[in-house]
Amino acid sequence: MSCPAPIPAALTLEQVSWGSGILAPVTLTLAPGRVLGVLGANGAGKSTLLRLIYRFHKPQSGRVLLDGQDIHAMPARAVAQRVAAVLQEQPTDFALTVAEIVALGRAPHRRALAGPSAQDAHIVDHALERLSLHAFAARPFGTLSGGERQRVMVARALAQEPGLIVLDEPTNHLDIRHQLEVLRLARGLGATVVASLHDLNLVQGFADDLLVLKDGQPLAFGPVAQVLTPELIARAFGVHAHPRGPAQFDFSLFDDMQQERRA
């Protein structure tokens, strides 16, 4: 049994704002399969923007369009079949096992009162495998470390087979190898991706496009190489960005390094 590849979603934000100045109107279009990194200092409005995209907040003005449809004109279930979110807040039902939490990702796809199908079980199994979580499948969620929990939340999103995946600081709690693995996995899903990140180096190898926010205002949007300049970093974060010194490293996964060496 194979897992069908998700059909990536097109995302458009049309003058989307929220709160009294918490997020000023943002307009952008992401073609299906594009990866958007959202950057900004603490309190800049990143999570607020993400909440608008996964339909937690209703915009004060403007519209969020998923494949051309306003997400607030769509049934919540239809949105949940297309959009998965990996959030900083995690489930508090610590007694559920890892496999049970990941299986929750299948809920939007099941008919009312229907139990899990063989296909659901296969998809959950596949998600556990991709996040190297098989050994944890029967463990209560509450007994896991912060990094292990984060991987479970990514596996749940994977099981949802979304066309758009929204990740709020997905590398929080993760060691460097798992950070790279989760970002590579998110990129390789075939879905459109929107992720807030704090690591300006990691975002360069991960995102196609960047949206930079400051005090709830969009400062810049466009391809990473065009947007991420020392001037922009100074405006967004109030720091100088210097070229790397000799005691600093770029990181990649072993298999990437082997490929690079072979090349």
Ligand SMILES: Nc1ncnc2c1ncn2[C@@H]1O[C@H](COP(=O)(O)OP(=O)(O)OP(=O)(O)O)[C@@H](O)[C@H]1O
């Ligand atoms: N429901 C709310 N009511 C009042 N203020 C809010 C609400 N939600 C967010 N804010 C405020 O809006 C600002 C933006 O918050 P948001 O969580 O979007 O920032 P962020 O960029 O994700 O920050 P961080 O990097 O610290 O996670 C913050 O000052 C926050 O306190």
